[in-house]
Amino acid sequence: MxxxxxxxxxxxxxxxxxxxxxxxxxxxxxxxxxxxxxxxxxxxxxxxxxxxxxxxxxxxxxxxxxxxxxxxxxxxxxxxxxxxxxxxxxSGFAGARLKIGSLYSLTLRCIPQLLMGLKLRRPELQIDLTLGSNQELLRSLDEGRLDAIVIGLQAPQDDAQLLAVPLFEDEVRLAAPLGSPYAGQTAVDLRDLRDEKFITLGGGFVTSDSFDHAFRQAGYVPETIMRVSDIFSLINLVGGGMGYSLLPGRVADFSTRIELIPLAARFGSHQTITLLLSRSRERDPNLLALAAECRMYGTRQH
Missing domain, CATH: 1.10.10.10 (Winged helix-like DNA-binding domain superfamily/Winged helix DNA-binding domain)
Structure with missing residues (x-):
């Protein structure tokens, strides 16, 4: 003994x-x-x-x-x-590899900046990036297949098991092809688009939830001619004149063929881009570095 x-x-x-x-x-x-x-x-x-x-x-x-x-x-x-x-x-604690999940719509500016900042803080860290819908990413985080996710939330996170770090607020707007009858308007009344055709993302995406929320405020169900599985296809279809959609402002620079027009205040829908990770791992040095970088990013947005 x-x-x-x-x-x-x-x-x-x-x-x-x-x-x-x-x-x-x-x-x-x-x-x-x-x-x-x-x-x-x-x-x-x-x-x-x-x-x-x-x-x-x-x-x-x-x-x-x-x-x-x-x-x-x-x-x-x-x-x-x-x-x-x-x-x-x-257990993924302070390992040499960090698995991060995010939305496709954050890959233009937000995610590249976060990852570059994270690599400066922890140069030895290998990063795996997985893109998907809110639903898919939340499930992967819950099952331990991802260490952290950066997604959009319509309401504050109320899961006591998760630590949330907000980065910035994004406003949902009308996505229209260039030269549409609504071009140049300072604010669009969704009730004026009752006869228009719409394209949206499939279920599980925060932008799909924002779409449904805005039209509930407008008091009708729009004619949805197509549901797609990724935001890039949706943007291209709108740009090609197939229909309208509602998209967050962060995608404005993804295409020069669409215009994002503000909605009237009563139809407003916002997304809070947020880092989520398990509270049980909040002292993990890799996740501490990621959270710090997210807070820095959020500070720069104000």
Whole structure:
């Protein structure tokens, strides 16, 4: 049975002294006082019930037993450190790879800036980026297949298990082909588009939810001629004159063939672009760096 006086922390102190042969230098390296180092070594001897050192002036001279024990202590500490590293990597904590999920609509400016900033903070980090709908990304985060996600929310996150870091607010607008009858309007009344045809994203996307919310405010269900699975196809279809849609302002620069026109205030719909991660992992150094970068990004948007 291992005596309770024998701890990994004391083994680390012992190994530092065996390497440096000085109480003062070992204390400096470990960030402790010389008294604490001496006390740890004496306590280790008591736990082993074997003397490891003899006193020589103010220092301690290792006995043969100390050299023999140092080999085993080194293996014990190294194996423990290796085990901790592997367990953390399996749990995604401070591993060499971070799996981030995001929306397609954030890939023009937001996500590239976040990832560049994150790489400056943690150059050794490998990043996997997964794009999908809100629904898909939330499910992957919940199942542990993603470490963090950046998505749009229509209402504040109320899941106590998740930490939310807001980045910026985005306004949903009418997406129209260039030269449409609504071009140049300062604000569009959705009730005036009752006879128009619309294209929207399929279910699970925050922009699809915003679309439904705006038309509930308008009091009617629009004629939806097509539902698509990605925002790029939707933008191209609108630009080609197939119909209208409602899209967030962040996609304005994705195409020069569409115009985004503000909606009248009563039909307004907003999305809060937000980083979400599990509260159980909020002290993970990689996720701390990502959260810090998101807060910096949010500050620059104001």
């Amino acid at each position: 291992i005596d309770e006086e024998i701890t990994l922390k004391k083994l680390e102190v012992f190994l530092a002294y065996m390497r440096l042969h000085s109480l003062a230098r070992a204390a400096e390296e470990l960030g402790q006082s010389t008294v604490s180092v001496h006390r740890a070594l004496h306590s280790l001897e008591e736990g082993l019930r074997v003397p490891l050192f003899r006193r020589e002036g103010r220092n301690l001279a290792p006995l043969p037993a100390a050299f023999a024990f140092a080999k085993h202590a080194q293996r014990a500490v190294a194996e423990t450190e290796d085990g901790i590293r592997k367990v953390r990597e399996l």
